[in-house]
Amino acid sequence: MSFRARMMAPLLALFVGAVGYPLLYAFYLSLTSYRITHRWDTHLVGLSQYNDVLHNSDYWSALKVTGTFVFLAVTLELCIGLMIALALQRQKRVRDFTRSFLLTPMFVTPIAVGLMFRFLLNQQLGALPAVLGHLGITYDFFGSGNALYSIILIDTWQWTPFMVLLLLAGLEGLPKQPFEAARVDGASAFYTFRRVTVPMLAPVLVVAILIRSLDAMKVFEYVYAITRGGPGIETQTIQYFTYQTGIQFFRLGNASAMSYLLLAIVLTIVVFLFRRIERSRRS
Amino acid sequence: MTAVRLKKVVKKYGDVGAVHGIDLELQDGKFTVLVGPSGCGKTTTLRMIAGLETVTDGHIFIGDLDVTDLEPKDRDVSMVFQNYALYPHLTVAENIAFPLMARGAKRADIQGRIDEVAAALEITPLLGRKPKELSGGQQQRVAIGRAIIRQPKVFLFDEPLSNLDAKLRVEMRTELLRLQRQLGTTAVYVTHDQEEAMTLSDVMVVMRDGVICQQGRPVDVYEQPVDTFVASFVGSPRMNLIKGVIDHGAFTFAGGVGIEITTSHFGETTLGVRPEDVILSVGGDEGFAGVVEIIELLGPRAIVTLKARGTSLTAVVEASGLSGITEGAGVRVRFRESKLHLFGVDGRRL
Amino acid sequence: MTTLVVPRARRTKSFNPWGHAGSLLLVVAGLVVLLPFLWVLLGSFKTGSQLNDPTLIVFRPNLANWRDVISSGILQAAGRSALVGVITVSISIVVGSMGAYSISRYKTGGSATRFGILAAQVLPPAVLVFPFLDMAFRLRLNDTLAAVVIAHLSFVMPVVTWFLIGFFDAAPKEIEEQAMVDGLSRFAAFRKVVLPQVAPGMGASAIFGFVLSWNDLFYALILAPGNAATLPVRIAGFNTFRGVELGSMCAAILVSIVPVLIASFFIQRRLVRGISGGAVKF
Numbered sequence: 001m002s003f004r005a006r007m008m009a010p011l012l013a014l015f016v017g018a019v020g021y022p023l024l025y026a027f028y029l030s031l032t033s034y035r036i037t038h039r040w041d042t043h044l045v046g047l048s049q050y051n052d053v054l055h056n057s058d059y060w061s062a063l064k065v066t067g068t069f070v071f072l073a074v075t076l077e078l079c080i081g082l083m084i085a086l087a088l089q090r091q092k093r094v095r096d097f098t099r100s101f102l103l104t105p106m107f108v109t110p111i112a113v114g115l116m117f118r119f120l121l122n123q124q125l126g127a128l129p130a131v132l133g134h135l136g137i138t139y140d141f142f143g144s145g146n147a148l149y150s151i152i153l154i155d156t157w158q159w160t161p162f163m164v165l166l167l168l169a170g171l172e173g174l175p176k177q178p179f180e181a182a183r184v185d186g187a188s189a190f191y192t193f194r195r196v197t198v199p200m201l202a203p204v205l206v207v208a209i210l211i212r213s214l215d216a217m218k219v220f221e222y223v224y225a226i227t228r229g230g231p232g233i234e235t236q237t238i239q240y241f242t243y244q245t246g247i248q249f250f251r252l253g254n255a256s257a258m259s260y261l262l263l264a265i266v267l268t269i270v271v272f273l274f275r276r277i278e279r280s281r282r283s
Numbered sequence: 284m285t286a287v288r289l290k291k292v293v294k295k296y297g298d299v300g301a302v303h304g305i306d307l308e309l310q311d312g313k314f315t316v317l318v319g320p321s322g323c324g325k326t327t328t329l330r331m332i333a334g335l336e337t338v339t340d341g342h343i344f345i346g347d348l349d350v351t352d353l354e355p356k357d358r359d360v361s362m363v364f365q366n367y368a369l370y371p372h373l374t375v376a377e378n379i380a381f382p383l384m385a386r387g388a389k390r391a392d393i394q395g396r397i398d399e400v401a402a403a404l405e406i407t408p409l410l411g412r413k414p415k416e417l418s419g420g421q422q423q424r425v426a427i428g429r430a431i432i433r434q435p436k437v438f439l440f441d442e443p444l445s446n447l448d449a450k451l452r453v454e455m456r457t458e459l460l461r462l463q464r465q466l467g468t469t470a471v472y473v474t475h476d477q478e479e480a481m482t483l484s485d486v487m488v489v490m491r492d493g494v495i496c497q498q499g500r501p502v503d504v505y506e507q508p509v510d511t512f513v514a515s516f517v518g519s520p521r522m523n524l525i526k527g528v529i530d531h532g533a534f535t536f537a538g539g540v541g542i543e544i545t546t547s548h549f550g551e552t553t554l555g556v557r558p559e560d561v562i563l564s565v566g567g568d569e570g571f572a573g574v575v576e577i578i579e580l581l582g583p584r585a586i587v588t589l590k591a592r593g594t595s596l597t598a599v600v601e602a603s604g605l606s607g608i609t610e611g612a613g614v615r616v617r618f619r620e621s622k623l624h625l626f627g628v629d630g631r632r633l
Numbered sequence: 634m635t636t637l638v639v640p641r642a643r644r645t646k647s648f649n650p651w652g653h654a655g656s657l658l659l660v661v662a663g664l665v666v667l668l669p670f671l672w673v674l675l676g677s678f679k680t681g682s683q684l685n686d687p688t689l690i691v692f693r694p695n696l697a698n699w700r701d702v703i704s705s706g707i708l709q710a711a712g713r714s715a716l717v718g719v720i721t722v723s724i725s726i727v728v729g730s731m732g733a734y735s736i737s738r739y740k741t742g743g744s745a746t747r748f749g750i751l752a753a754q755v756l757p758p759a760v761l762v763f764p765f766l767d768m769a770f771r772l773r774l775n776d777t778l779a780a781v782v783i784a785h786l787s788f789v790m791p792v793v794t795w796f797l798i799g800f801f802d803a804a805p806k807e808i809e810e811q812a813m814v815d816g817l818s819r820f821a822a823f824r825k826v827v828l829p830q831v832a833p834g835m836g837a838s839a840i841f842g843f844v845l846s847w848n849d850l851f852y853a854l855i856l857a858p859g860n861a862a863t864l865p866v867r868i869a870g871f872n873t874f875r876g877v878e879l880g881s882m883c884a885a886i887l888v889s890i891v892p893v894l895i896a897s898f899f900i901q902r903r904l905v906r907g908i909s910g911g912a913v914k915f
Contacts, residue, residue, distance in 0.1 A: 003819045003820070004735045004738070004739035004741050005735075005741075007731040007732060007734055007735035007741075007823075008731070008732050008735040008736070008741045008742070010727075010728040010731060010732065011728045011729060011731065011732025011733075011735075011790075011794065012732070014724070014728050014786065014790060015749070015753070015790070015791075017783075018783055018784075018786045018787040018790065019753050019756070019761070019787050019791075021764075022761045022764035022765060022768070022787070023756075023760065023761065023764075025764035025767070025768070026760050026761060026763060026764045029763055029764060029767065034767070036766075039770070083658055084658060084659065084662055086655065087654075087655030087656070087658045087659050088659065090652060090655050091655075091656075091659070098659060098663070100897070100898050101663060101666065102659075102662055102663065102666060103897060104666060104894055104897055105666055106897075107844055107848075107893045107894065107896070107897035108848075108889075108890050108893060108894070109847065109848040109850070109864070109865050109868070109889045109890070109893065110848060110850065110865075111850045111865045111868055111869050112865070112868055112885075112886040112889050112890055115868065115869075115871070115872060115882060115886060116669050116672075116673050116886055117669065118872075119676075119879055119882070119883075120669055120672055120673075125879060127668075127672050157665065157666075157669070161666075211755075214755040215755075217757065218757055218758060218759075218851075220758075220850070220851050221850050221851075221865075224850070224854075224869065225869065225872060238759075239757065239758070239759050239851070242759040243759065243851070243855070246759075246762075246763055247855055252763050252766070252767070255759070255763055256760075256763050256764075258759070259757060259759035259760040259763070260760060262757050262759065262760070263756065263757060263760050266755060266756070266757055267752065270748075270751060270752050270755055271748075273751065274744075274747070274748050274751055274752075277751070278744060278747070
């Protein structure tokens, strides 16, 4: 075997074993009637699981919840993240320390973050509702109508730093001279931001949005820690719903079909992401 | 009218001084070139005039206005950068239009002006393209277009031709000059290339280590350099500088025969003589003896490097006068008397 | 007309509202990041009744919660998390660096491999977990750490490889070519010349991969929910509404947070450089 093949072989083997094979097996499962409680009674049922899923209103509701979540969370993270990244860039003195500090939330175990906020925002025991109470505001963070937005805020708390990381790297990679030219050409700070910074940052913005969106679709820990999908099915995201179907209701075949449909969506986005990255890698 | 004036301008980065209090008066409509080796402070000075660097001490005036504390956009200057600094995401037309659009103009209103500028620089067919599709020379023209569209009070050029290949550089030099004469705008130009400085400037300012060594017309700087630095910096090939002693009306070096000099000075002196004023002949006993080491033929002329009494000298000889002068040959060397420069121990002109 | 020139000692800059707003924003952001941690820190030292008062700040700290938490086996769970993390990352680095080198220098597999690695990083865990669960049952590996390691490999290995490809791309080819001309075999050149160059990047990727593994709940919850529970799973177990347990939960949260915070301090600078320099090219 050639050198490059020998170097590649272990990775390839591991890939096939830990990713490729399970992936195919998952597809197979989605075509069966596998239930954990009746494992011996599994038989192929063709595409009926997919049919089942697509006709399941809860599934569509989960997609909608996840979609709303991703859209709002990523938008918030992008806007706040950009502002913080710009502010950090201007900082000269304590920049490294400030950056280290502001990035910490993204490294904390999500389940810990979920629990942390579960009680921070708890009506009886939490500090924030207590403070709001002193100001005369009563707001039930996890009540009906609010729970999803609270989860979005938690995600924002944890993942805006990730956006800041990507955007800061992007900002620091921009050439400096067009900005000096803009200063001499007479552009105000806002005009420069709108017409020079943002357009030049566009490729980074797209990649940041795509990466964060893919991640946000997998939201599970906050739901598991706090709302368990409730109130009702208001915070039942797709990953949680799949988990419930497979592990709590034991319908693995069904759950596999569900996750494969999600995979289709994810792969479409990945193709976009990939093309973007490859295009700028080559240029 | 003085277009730009610098009064005792100082620039320090922390404790490190880059510019040590310079005074400069630029005449309206003239092309002034700041020239010097890297690190001499010329670019810093230019950027201070632009407002891209803050002034540690001193004042800068544009016209009658003290602009020292003003942002670049309020100074009514425009700048052409070494790397062109074009906006990569905008087309050529949008790049050129940017200074006007940034101040609120509408594209439709200024389209005529854009076309005018493009025509003047012969880049009309490129208006719809993006910078990365253009060659270096074309990008440079776009940068110049962006600078002239506003009709500012002063043009600032930061080594704009350094990134072009040699031939293009010479062509663009002429273009720039023509444009400036046509528009009559005051121009300040920074370069490390003394040839560029000589050809472009109405006034040449030679800088070194943050101070101005000499300023004046190119011809004056060339013929009357104020110290050994300016003397060797300006002019190519470099002026020959020979250390020796003047005694009783004769300059001697390396323990040999003296060269007659009319001067009241005596003592240690450096004699400067430009290569084109070094006259070589074969045979006879004029001047003193030397041995040719290397001959570099440049077409109509040749640069001859020779050794005389242990000292290396450079001479420029017309190609037609090269007979008998070959590598390794012995020659007689003398200097053109009217073109001798004398510098004292401190390097300054005597 | 002469302008009066007055020598000035200091230059006054015009008021820049954006700069000040920026600093304010950073301070607010800093507070928003800090306060939840502080609240949890305080809570871990409170007794049951103290916890009923969420705004209590000054009190005598009580270590009961910490004793409870530590005796509840959380440190063992942390140990298991660490073990899984170390094994996963070690395998990923070794296998990944070889593969990444092959991809970077020889373009093995072309675009398809890079695409595959990217796709593997972002696969929803929901897809792979069920096969893993079934496989675990069949191999009698359910509720063991081995199953968790394999599951973790499925996402840590692609991430580590992805970063390493970027770092290898950034390392100049000429140096190992020089080494080969000087007499080293290709693998020796890889080991002795290239690896040292990307060592800092490898370190950062390793820490990043470790953190990813350490933080995983989904796979660990499904594949090893009982005796082989990792730290996130144990912490999820503290999930309760009763005020008495809240304090222990706070302590448990801190146990999981602290190691990661320390790790993150070290790598964040590398990550920024890595991302802007070579790892993920925009």
